[in-house]
Amino acid sequence: MRHRSPLLRAFVWAATRSLVRSFSHAPTRNLCDSSLRAPGLRAAAAAGDAAAAARDVADDGAAAPRVRRKRYAGRYPRNFSEKYKERANDAATVERVLGKGGTPAGTHVPIMVAECLEHLRVGDAAVAVDGALGYGGHSTALVAALPRGARLLGVDRDGDELAKTAARLAEAPRAASGEVTLEQIHSNYAVVGDELARRGLAVDALLADLGCSSMQVDDPERGFTYKREGPLDMRMDTSRGETAADWLARSSTADVAAAFRTAADFGKRDARELAVAARRAPTPATTTAFAERVRGVALEEETADDDAVKRAMQALRVAVNDEFASLDALLASLPDALAPGGRAVVLTFHSGEDRRVKQAFKKGLAANVYSAVARRPVRASPEERRANSRSGCCKLRWCVRSKD
Numbered sequence: 001m002r003h004r005s006p007l008l009r010a011f012v013w014a015a016t017r018s019l020v021r022s023f024s025h026a027p028t029r030n031l032c033d034s035s036l037r038a039p040g041l042r043a044a045a046a047a048g049d050a051a052a053a054a055r056d057v058a059d060d061g062a063a064a065p066r067v068r069r070k071r072y073a074g075r076y077p078r079n080f081s082e083k084y085k086e087r088a089n090d091a092a093t094v095e096r097v098l099g100k101g102g103t104p105a106g107t108h109v110p111i112m113v114a115e116c117l118e119h120l121r122v123g124d125a126a127v128a129v130d131g132a133l134g135y136g137g138h139s140t141a142l143v144a145a146l147p148r149g150a151r152l153l154g155v156d157r158d159g160d161e162l163a164k165t166a167a168r169l170a171e172a173p174r175a176a177s178g179e180v181t182l183e184q185i186h187s188n189y190a191v192v193g194d195e196l197a198r199r200g201l202a203v204d205a206l207l208a209d210l211g212c213s214s215m216q217v218d219d220p221e222r223g224f225t226y227k228r229e230g231p232l233d234m235r236m237d238t239s240r241g242e243t244a245a246d247w248l249a250r251s252s253t254a255d256v257a258a259a260f261r262t263a264a265d266f267g268k269r270d271a272r273e274l275a276v277a278a279r280r281a282p283t284p285a286t287t288t289a290f291a292e293r294v295r296g297v298a299l300e301e302e303t304a305d306d307d308a309v310k311r312a313m314q315a316l317r318v319a320v321n322d323e324f325a326s327l328d329a330l331l332a333s334l335p336d337a338l339a340p341g342g343r344a345v346v347l348t349f350h351s352g353e354d355r356r357v358k359q360a361f362k363k364g365l366a367a368n369v370y371s372a373v374a375r376r377p378v379r380a381s382p383e384e385r386r387a388n389s390r391s392g393c394c395k396l397r398w399c400v401r402s403k404d
Contacts, residue, residue, distance in 0.1 A: 193333025
């Protein structure tokens with residue numbers, strides 16, 4: 001043992017005596033009492049004690065177990081609940097996912113933004129409409145391109161995402177400064193014409209990005225994907241309407257077969273066989289159960305792995321959300337909604353949608369309602385398809401309202 005110097009021994013003895021004397025003259029206290037700690041430590045301890053009490057005591061006063069956040073399963077998680085870094089917009093994680101051509105969980109990468117702006121020509125637009133606001137990617141570009149004093153109406157039926165997107169758009173520099181006025185409408189794009197008429201507005205630029213968003217597809221609880229088990233829901237507006245499981249149980253075999261034919265292009269025989277399997281009691285209540293029903297049907301046509309499941313899920317989603325009727329209503333209202341010389345762009349993701357848009361624009365051109373329409377659909381560039389795989393099936397069609 002090392003010998004201490006006399007001076008050091010004297011210092012230690014004096015300090016010890018002073019400490020003992022202070023305790024001997026003080027009231028008896030618990031040495032862990034926060035009142036004996038330094039002021040800064042006392043405040044921190046009080047806050048920590050309060051937080052611990054709030055965490056550990058449930059509403060009924062019983063101790064509640066601490067729930068730990070799910071951790072990544074491996075380096076690259078597959079489950080939506082484990083992708084907390086992507087959903088929290090962790091820069092490094094988001095960059096890695098985008099670099100691989102993927103879409104970060106809980107977000108949506110807008111498709112053909114430059115092409116949409118090219119055909120909308122919003123430089124002089126006073127009123128613009130985003131008929132399917134979603135994550136707000138297209139609207140962000142519109143806010144940046146619209147002139148000072150313009151007005152942008154964002155319409156979306158998904159109330160779960162509408163508030164989040166509205167908050168993001170409000171932070172855009174030109175929106176925050178008031179150069180562009182934003183308004184969100186919780187509704188379906190089918191009512192765009194009525195909403196504009198009620199406000200006494202004619203629109204100079206209208207964009208409708210059809211289908212479902214990546215946020216809906218990625219979350220198994222929304223029921224849009226068969227790759228992860230979740231309730232067979234598929235409602236774009238979870239506040240109203242019946243779920244896909246309810247629709248299957250209620251609908252006739254003929255109605256379900258008709259949905260498979262019109263929204264997924266199955267042949268007559270295959271559509272009926274799929275409808276019979278899907279409606280067999282008990283009707284499937286989960287996405288994976290529905291997928292197994294489809295896989296169990298021997299189809300006449302040859303399909304790639306799970307292609308039939310994808311198409312059947314698509315048809316079910318279209319039927320549950322009445323998407324064709326909504327699109328038909330939008331297309332019928334478009335001539336009255338557009339100002340003279342106004343432009344519209346519609347993005348479609350399967351043949352049933354594209355046929356309707358193509359036919360409506362063609363009829364409008366023949367009737368001189370439109371002065372110009374897209375002769376051929378615009379497709380995403382090879383670079384965009386590589387960067388965003390979900391852009392591969394997208395078709396863009398545009399029209400221009402006649403000035404007469």
